Amino acid sequence: MAESSQSHHNSSVAEHEKFMRRSLELAVHGRGKTLSNPMVGCVIVWNNTIIGEGFHSRFGAPHAEVEAIRSVQNPKLLKESRLYVTLEPCSHFGKTPPCANLIIEKEIPEAIIAMRDPNPVVTGNGIQKLQEAGVRVTVGILEPEARNLNKSFIHFHETGKPYVVLKWARTLDGIMGRAKDDHGSRQISSEVSALFVHKLRSELMGIVVGSKTLQLDNPQLTNRLWPGSDPVKFYLGKSKSDRDDVIRMTSISELFAYCQNKNITGLLIEGGSETLQSFLQSGEWNEAFEIEAPVRWENGIKAPEMKRNNSEIFQLGNDLIRHYYN
Ligand SMILES: NC(=O)c1ccc[n+]([C@@H]2O[C@H](COP(=O)([O-])OP(=O)(O)OC[C@H]3O[C@@H](n4cnc5c(N)ncnc54)[C@H](OP(=O)(O)O)[C@@H]3O)[C@@H](O)[C@H]2O)c1
Incomplete structure (x- = not known):
């Protein structure tokens, strides 16, 4: 069941699933190359049209959100767009700056996330950061599919x-x-x-x-x-x-x-x-x-x-x- 920070929004679950499915498809391009990171995919949707796509292509490479945002030809549209991503955006400085910060900086008003980060130390932090900055957040769209994609990563961090x-x-x-x-x-x-x-x-x-x-x-x-x-x-x-x-x-x-x-x-x-x-x-x-x-x-x-x-x-x-x- 999807949990949402606000009950009112304009998109149906079916629509969310359509764009999340595309994000999952993109994520798969990183199979075997992102370890020990997960595979992650992301799309940016404006007016029900995909205007940006990205995925985490290999360990150490930019995260899916960064690639998707970069691929948008008219960045002005980001302020009116929705971002779909298969895993909670990161909120910590690792090999790259936090994706949650980038989403906030680009003033993307809405984020739809398939699942929380399984790492107990960081889970929920990215979501919280987005919500505190006023980004509308929905979590749990196609979560079983997203979990299945990164079975090892999730099991490792949960157990x-x-x-x-x-x-x-x-x-x-x-x-x-x-x-x-x-x-x-x-x-x-x-x-x-x-x-x-x-x-x-x-x-x-x-x-x-x-x-x-x-x-x-x-x-x-x-x-x-x-x-x-x-x-x-x-x-x-x-x-x-x-x-x-x-x-x-x-x-x-x-x-x-x-x-x-x-x-x-x-x-x-x-x-x-x-x-x-x-x-x-x-x-x-x-x-x-x-x-x-x-x-x-x-x-x-x-x-x-x-x-x-x-x-x-x-x-x-x-x-x-x-x-x-x-
Ligand atoms: N068909 C296949 O898919 C396949 C795949 C691999 C192998 N094989 C065949 O399997 C045969 C070998 O099998 P095997 O059962 O005799 O031996 P094995 O499982 O290859 O080796 C057994 C040894 O591994 C160590 N060991 C195993 N589990 C351990 C554990 N939990 N903790 C610590 N040490 C552990 C012990 O080593 P120490 O005695 O050094 O302490 C034990 O004597 C070979 O003929 C090989 O060709 C077939």
Whole structure:
């Protein structure tokens, strides 16, 4: 339900949703590039026409509001315009000056905001600043969609923990790894699924494997098949490794504390079995993708057995992907 600082205004919720939907579309252009910042989109509307658009394009770049305001050709119209933005405008001096100040300075009379900033330390401050300056503010338009867009960022700021996505590939007969003395192919899933996994790697800031997987498979842990920067690489375990690009963590809590400290908002856990089980058993996970390939290996390391129903199922190449939420 939208909350508004003033009950009277001229636009219907349907109209607000139309412009907020466009703002969400714009926000998506920053996917994989804004981390650890959220994706944010913004439009400026005058007389029911979009006269400015912007989005946060990458970490350190200007915020969506700045880009949208800059794109307006006739700045005189700003005084009679509405600003739509998918996240509460910031009110603090970070890498850029506060967007709330810019909105006030440009005398934009109305702001429509999809959701509050999830960071408990700053939430509501931008809205308050706008309201105190006399800007008419509406909050909550397409909020579920806006939350869904920045799941990791929101979870990280609301709980202090990274958003955890588990992913593994298994055979039809439930195997995810070769037995130690078996030197057959180690690849289970298809090339199309590999693209999907590399996309996940570009969207989550960190990637984690167990010490045995690191030692046995020596995986690159990059998203070379998808644009965006590589995740920060971690392995769990007491065993040492000669890989100096992979950070060792001896427990999930040490890993989470490190993430909190370094603003790593999301993690992709890629196995092996023992590592995945430890996240499943501790309940410290948010989503899981189980990739089932149409092959049988008969013996080897067993994949986790999910004890809940998947929320969706889809096909990639020859593989079947089951998607679970905790
Ligand atoms: N199909 C797939 O998607 C997939 C993906 C990855 C790997 N694999 C396969 O999986 C197999 C390896 O699986 P695995 O179960 O034997 O080993 P693993 O999960 O890769 O590694 C297990 C080790 O990780 C450490 N560890 C795991 N969870 C931990 C936790 N919560 N806290 C601290 N340390 C933790 C421990 O290391 P220390 O003993 O050093 O303390 C443990 O012995 C390989 O065959 C690999 O090819 C398959």
